[in-house]
Amino acid sequence: MTGKVITITSGKGGVGKTTTVANLAVALAADGKKVVCIDGDIGLRNLDVVMGLENRIVYDIVDIVEGRCKTRQAMIRDKRLPELFLIPAAQTRDKNAVSPSDMVRLCDELRPDVDWILIDSPAGIERGFRNAIAAADKVLIVTNPEMSAVRDADRVVGLLEAEEKNAPSLIVNRLNPSMVKRGDMLSVDDVYDLLRIDVIGIVPEDENVIVASNKGVPLTIEARSKAGLAFRNIARRLNGEQVPFLELESQGLWERLARLAGRK
Amino acid sequence: MSFFERLTGKKSASSAKERLQLVLIHDRVDITPAVLEALKEELLAVISRHVDIDPSSVHVELATEGRSQRLVADIPIKPVARRRAA
Numbered sequence: 001m002t003g004k005v006i007t008i009t010s011g012k013g014g015v016g017k018t019t020t021v022a023n024l025a026v027a028l029a030a031d032g033k034k035v036v037c038i039d040g041d042i043g044l045r046n047l048d049v050v051m052g053l054e055n056r057i058v059y060d061i062v063d064i065v066e067g068r069c070k071t072r073q074a075m076i077r078d079k080r081l082p083e084l085f086l087i088p089a090a091q092t093r094d095k096n097a098v099s100p101s102d103m104v105r106l107c108d109e110l111r112p113d114v115d116w117i118l119i120d121s122p123a124g125i126e127r128g129f130r131n132a133i134a135a136a137d138k139v140l141i142v143t144n145p146e147m148s149a150v151r152d153a154d155r156v157v158g159l160l161e162a163e164e165k166n167a168p169s170l171i172v173n174r175l176n177p178s179m180v181k182r183g184d185m186l187s188v189d190d191v192y193d194l195l196r197i198d199v200i201g202i203v204p205e206d207e208n209v210i211v212a213s214n215k216g217v218p219l220t221i222e223a224r225s226k227a228g229l230a231f232r233n234i235a236r237r238l239n240g241e242q243v244p245f246l247e248l249e250s251q252g253l254w255e256r257l258a259r260l261a262g263r264k
Numbered sequence: 265m266s267f268f269e270r271l272t273g274k275k276s277a278s279s280a281k282e283r284l285q286l287v288l289i290h291d292r293v294d295i296t297p298a299v300l301e302a303l304k305e306e307l308l309a310v311i312s313r314h315v316d317i318d319p320s321s322v323h324v325e326l327a328t329e330g331r332s333q334r335l336v337a338d339i340p341i342k343p344v345a346r347r348r349a350a
Contacts, residue, residue, distance in 0.1 A: 183275025190281045196331045
């Protein structure tokens with residue numbers, strides 16, 4: 001096996017990076033692949049709670065880097081999906097405890113034994129971001145159809161270009177189809193026009209995302225929600241499948257009736 | 265939505281897009297509108313030394329093509345006949 005390293009980043013905070021990592025990880029692992037998630041947000045760890053693994057942390061990434069434990073000891077196995085692991089961030093350590101070369105070394109160590117390594121980048125464009133992209137084979141940028149998120153995503157694209165990384169792909173998260181329809185939210189086409197990078201996923205705004213994180217059960221595990229389906233589709237695209245984007249237009253009664261009539 | 269927006273039919277998403285287009289160009293090239301204006305003035309000064317141009321019809325702007333930016337200067341030259349007459 002030669003694991004592929006995917007880094008999920010965004011520039012702006014709160015756009016859904018951690019949710020994306022948790023759901024892609026679950027979707028890939030449910031497909032029988034061995035997946036390791038690394039929480040790169042030292043000092044503000046969250047991937048553990050979104051995945052529902054917060055009570056099982058003994059060692060973290062700083063313990064690995066500083067040699068207090070073996071890599072394997074810090075990998076928490078998800079009980080629901082035996083091929084899914086989390087390496088948590090340290091919560092109380094200085095965020096400079098890990099360097100980009102530490103991340104490259106850690107990923108190189110993991111690569112032979114896993115299919116996917118997903119790195120949850122912190123917001124911002126400082127050290128934690130540099131760490132998160134250092135080992136990336138592919139970077140996914142999460143954005144929301146909203147001014148500041150798009151602007152920050154563009155900054156990140158520029159930084160990746162400067163680092164001569166492979167071209168990143170874009171996930172437009174929290175799209176509200178009815179707002180787009182009435183012209184009060186940027187559409188995916190608008191966001192693409194502005195950023196001009198490949199769109200790999202479109203995820204609708206979905207209350208189930210909050211419910212799932214309340215329970216510590218990623219959406220892709222159980223609920224048949226639209227967002228969960230959108231994340232599963234992104235995972236399939238990462239595997240090289242051609243999957244069409246979801247039909248997100250919220251349909252009015254007349255449209256639905258017209259559709260039904262058309263089917264006859 | 266304000267009364268004016270209702271009247272013109274302009275939605276907030278389209279103003280977001282327009283505003284972002286400008287913001288992104290300036291973020292990407294790190295040229296502020298003030299710098300662009302200064303650049304234009306200097307460019308005009310140099311060109312006027314050699315060629316007769318009408319400063320009011322000159323356009324110097326940043327344009328986007330995919331993810332790359334270019335500086336586009338459109339500088340019409342006054343026709344020779346008009347120069348003689350002047």
